[in-house]
Amino acid sequence: MIKVESEILNKSGKRENWREIAFFASDDETQFEVREYYGQQKISYMKETARLPFDCLGIARMNYSNMLRTRVIDGYEPIEQLKTKVPCLPFSNFKPPMYKCDFDVPFAEQLSKINDPVVIPVQQGKRAYIKLGQESINSIQAVDIKGNAFTLDKNIQEMLASKVAIGSFESGVLETYILDDGSVCLYDVIMLNGTEINSSYKDRQKSLKGMFGHKSGFTYPDTIEANTDLKSHPGRHFIVKDNSVSCLDSRTFVIPNFYSVKVLIEEKYSYRPGYYKVMFTTPEGYESIGDLYHPHEELYANTQIQIAFKKVENGKPVNFWFSPIQHKNKLNYDEDGTDIYQMAQLSEFWYGY
Incomplete structure (x- = not known):
């Protein structure tokens, strides 16, 4: 089970009362749990007091919200800075980022608004997002840009599963392109081991190459400078990202070609x-x-x-x-x-x- 989301609440009085309400999901997102922890004086004293299992995401989310609401009615206050949420999970609710293509603003002007642009050519394939987990090959899930789930080829699932390593790379969400021959090009990484990756795009690419290697059957996109003659490039379109922000940043846009x-x-x-x-x-x-x-x-x-x-x-x-x-x-x-x-x-x- 992965802790997807949690809130810590405090109730002041003669004794400091602390509660944590947490939402868990299995790697393949077929089983869910809502857990409650309680302790006095210090957060570190909290122990599990309730565990509710569910096999339906909607019902599990409803119970999580109801439990939080009940504790607030009881006089507890959520500690906003202690709230946690794993990005992209549950993956069945994941909404892929929307990349804009604005014909009303000159592309040169759009490029000028990005401090450190990274221009990534796309020559074929379709963009997709893949979630990896540690429990089994069934933990590997994929959605298209509309958020519709689809099944990856068995050989790709096995290649991805072989890269999961306990203690180093246990889970993640990747931005990819499924190429016309069925292979996978690794464009970006959103989350690793429950944490959103906020390093630069170029560093994220280095991390991907370090995890997946160059002889694994996966490929990686080229990047070109923004002042390149884009029209003469064979790319069908270009994804333009700000090197300094995460994959989910809304400033990413597309230049057709x-x-x-x-x-x-x-x-x-x-x-x-x-x-x-x-x-x-x-x-x-x-x-x-x-x-x-x-x-x-x-x-x-x-x-x-x-x-x-x-x-x-x-x-x-x-x-x-x-x-x-x-x-x-x-x-x-x-x-x-x-x-x-x-x-x-x-x-x-x-x-x-």
């Missing part, structure tokens, strides 16, 4: 899951431009989408991907705007620095 144009889905391949043929409209009709790989959701023939890309060959986009710039209605059958003439006016469709 691609062209985005409108196309039509020509067909869905029945024999290649996740692959679609896409096309432009032309004065003569339609022109196929290649295949799009998008396994995350189903797309439909004859609907309009946007594709993103960095390179052009023979007047057509190559190595393109599903653009984050999309019409609000995914089932948009309008062909207007999907013509091939977009390629002659690419400067109008650039999203980036």
